[in-house]
Amino acid sequence: MAAIAGGGLVLEIAQPEIDVAALVETYSRLLFRVAHSVLRNQAEAEDVVQDVFVRVIERRRSLQSIRDMRVWLVRIAWNLALDRKRRIRPVQMDESFAECLAANTAPADEKLYESQRMKAVLREIERLPRAERHVLLLSAVEELGTAEIAQVVGRSESAIRALLFRARTRLRERLEVRGGER
């Protein structure tokens, strides 16, 4: 049973009743950033967030048993984003995202150089081992702490810290090697 109440959007689902509108209001931005860290594309990330809340409706009867709604939603968004990325292979999305990052650079030649640098960093991130890459991308989402990242990827907090350290070190080394080659 869906209903729009008053000026705001409130979706009421009977038995048990869940305020999906409140969930959307609270978590949609966070979930968008989680999905965007994987996909680097606004439209695709938004689709993932929609899919997350569709899942919420489909499993509304079991929501009462979920202890940490925030981690549960982030995990769903994370898995949906990974699944979507396997299907779409967003190389061109990385290029457009890198150009966006370099857009604030004033001179045109520097903008081009900066864009290339950003692409190189994104490319090297994709070449990292999977666990390190996942931890690095989740750590980029500021709202997520180490404990929450550990719950999302199913590892201990110390393992998360070690993976994050190794990921940054490996990424830096590879970028320096590539910079030296040029």
Added chain:
Amino acid sequence: MIHSEEAIGKVLAGLRDAEASPGLERRIMRAVEAHASQRQAAKPSWAWSVAFAGVMAACLLIAITAIYRHVHPSTQAQQQVLPAASAESTQDASLLPPKPIAPTRTPIRIAAHVQKVQAVSAEEAVLLSEMRAPSHPAPAAPLTKEEKLLLRAVHLGDPQVTAMLDPEERARQAAESEAEFQKFADLSDDEDQESNQPTE
């Protein structure tokens, strides 16, 4: 090293600061509402589910019945032929208590069903032709022992004798014979008187 660290920091900051286009929540709610309404429309109600289950059960029952009739048509025909074929044997078994009769289908339905049945082998073809042949009433059964005794008792003698068994008839005939005798006696007296008179 500084450059690479700076580049990594810039990319991660770009991921961290990514913002959705305005109206994200509204679009998500629209999509969720559309999905919920689709689910509601696609989801059959409880009553419809029960009705559908009932219809399916009825169809299943009809199908099973039809298959059973298709597989065992000869048993039905045998049940129809049985009374005529066993008529002779019943003359001796008539003294036995009656056996329960199994429910059989009406001849019209059996005939329609038999017309639909296709013969697979020669043996079945013969069987089917026998089943499709027009039926005749069973021949008259011979009399039982009790019936023959009864006939013998009824048709024992002359009809007059049989009629004499009726007391009223017997009384009427007795009265008639008495009347005839009386009439005869009266006539004899008259003749005696005439003969005793002297002839002149």
